[in-house]
Amino acid sequence: MPRLLRAVDITSSPAKSAEEIFNQANKDLGLALSSDEIAYLVSAFISGPNPINRNPTDAELFMFAQVNSEHCRHKIFNAKWTLDSTAQDLSLFQMIRNTERLSGDNTISAYSDNAAVFKGLISRKCLFLSKSRLITTRLRFPPSLVRLQAREEKSEMRGLSDAAPNPKQVSLVSLPPIF
Structure with a gap:
């Protein structure tokens, strides 16, 4: 109430x-x-x-x-920080981007709405003339889309001292490529 x-x-x-x-x-x-x-x-x-x-x-x-709250990860990941009494040149988010820049040969796109697209593994695409007649096959490397979201589920603000966010959840979704 x-x-x-x-x-x-x-x-x-x-x-x-x-x-x-x-x-x-x-x-x-x-x-x-x-x-x-x-x-x-x-x-x-x-x-x-x-x-x-x-x-x-x-x-x-x-x-x-x-x-x-921690839901706003940008304030944490873009903060200045110190490790073993040494101020770091890069924020955590800059370090993540730097790692991808230095070794991201298989990355097609990253850091777009918590999603990334990677070069895929080899697969065979079959082209059919009819249900029973195969025309050709083609080797492909279809990309994979990965979205990682760490979030707090919706919480109600009812003005009650026990109204708190639900536990953190992480969802990982890998979608098949669209041909």
Whole structure:
């Protein structure tokens, strides 16, 4: 059953900081926000250069968490990162593309809507004049389409503390070529 929005009161509590209140809301609502995301919310709502100066609603926090969840892989894969205290020159996504560029001789197309087309294995295409009469056969290398999608299944935002995304699923689909 739908219910009214609830405000998360960050403006009237002298005993707790806004950060503490956001951390508690993060836990209570199951948002899985990082400390950087909580710092961003504190800045946006009360302490930044142009703060909103009001309490956020639970729905706003749910939507912020959903938009900034791991579902948005681009923020993770395009981030700068450090390995063994050494800053890396390439983001993870750039490294994946670099690997394909250096050794992708069998790649026809990649990085288009989470799909790739690869050169296929040898196959024989038969051409028939009728159901019983074979005209010729031809060796072919039909391409293979592969689509890999890591995603969160649709989640309902009902304003409930237990409304959380379903477990991650990965689907791999290989389609036969169209002749």
